[in-house]
Amino acid sequence: MVTISNLEFSYGSHRVFQNLDLTFDEGKIYGLLGMNGAGKSTLLYLMSGLLFAKDGTVDFNGHNMSRRSPNALADLFIVPEEFDLPAMTFERYIKLNAPFYPNFSRETLDNCLNGFGMTADMNLARLSMGQKKKAFVCFALATNTSLLLMDEPTNGLDIPSKSQFRKVVAECMTDNRTIIISTHQVRDVENLIDHLTIVGSGKMLLDMPVAQICDHLTFGDFKLGQQPDGAIYSQPSALGNAVVCSRTAGDDETPLDIELLFNAVVANPDSVKQAFAAK
């Protein structure tokens, strides 16, 4: 689906990526995580042809994305963190934009809008930022593009809308579609993503399916003073300490705690690598 090879990119003298190799396969929802300034948004912009790599290539289904070929653009959609919708009815917006996407489905759009309690006859100029985001996400899902990139899609959404977001994304997911969600709000996407990609310091810190992570690591809370064997990272929590441990034979599988894993990877990347290599 998307193959990034030997990517090098910088803003002036500030280098963001160096020799980055990465692949995004179809049929998966990726969670793209990283510290502020790590290059998450930049990576999405490079994948959509909005930025050009200094060296290396970004290939999407055989298209070099720096050429912004219309056929490639018709098969991807990006939901940026901040966007601007024109002052018109959503119905008119659909009429002007949907014909660019050959797989656009009006039925999917109406279903998604229904889920959020919205209709297509609304005037975009009168919507709040959160409502605009919901409408835009619905349109993005309805385009049925093979690649859907979302940058902080749950920012500005109210609490019921966040769970609805997970529901509509899961419903619109297909085997030949790839969704990449860049976010800091990991709780909002915790049960949604099935592959985790963490970037930092210009390189890939972790790139692994959730199932494989849970196969190698366990996550849990322990009372103060109780430090289990095989702990590779701990941080204070309401119950005492939240701990990431290497999973050994006989250990039960625990649900993935993305926030804890992220902190472990950023604070102690070598220990996490060793834990994955050990099993």
Next chain:
Amino acid sequence: MNNWFNIKRFWLVLRHEFGDAWVEIAIFVGILLVFSIGPSAFFRGGHDAAGFGASLITGTAIVLYYWVLASRLFANIQKTERRIGYLTLPASNAEKFYARLLLYWLLPTAIFFFPYPNSGMHTDIYVAHIILSLLIVEASLAVLFGTIFRRFGFLALILVEAAIVNGISAYFATHPRAFSNFDFSFVAWVMEYAGPDLENLGKLTFRVTAVPTVLNIGLARIIFSRKRLRRPVVNTEI
């Protein structure tokens, strides 16, 4: 489907972009209509002392707005939020460029110059052709500057041209000999080159207009194809 230019897709882009352009085109048509009626009418014709001043002011206003409109060709990519949507719209760079060019330059040019030949604005046919040529070439420069500087294209154009004119003036002011030797009249040159044959005059005007115009538009097209996002305003703390 053709990756470079596809008529169906071009039509879709044109329809998409018209939503942006129609207000500014409507203002242009409105200004033309208002200034075409009454004693200050730009296209009134004739050169009586009373009408000339007013006609000059209204004419200047129309011409300025025509140039400003041309320089606003890519005002839609000034803000990052809008730029993302526009650059990822599934159409080729050529389709996007020519759709905006049609709406912000060719259409206003057609509206502007349709009544021009019959306006009687310039009794001297040679002067009329020179002015027509200058207006179009200047508009193509506005397109070029608009592509480079987007919303502030016209402002940048004025600054650059003012610097050039002032530079030339300063040169002649400090080199009186050069000024005294400078004996060139553009109108006289056109009259001599084209002769009395109006067909020759038409060909000359076309050539003098077409070459720099095509160069300016071609350069703008190349620059547009390299447009990308600038450094993002968020997530840059490192």
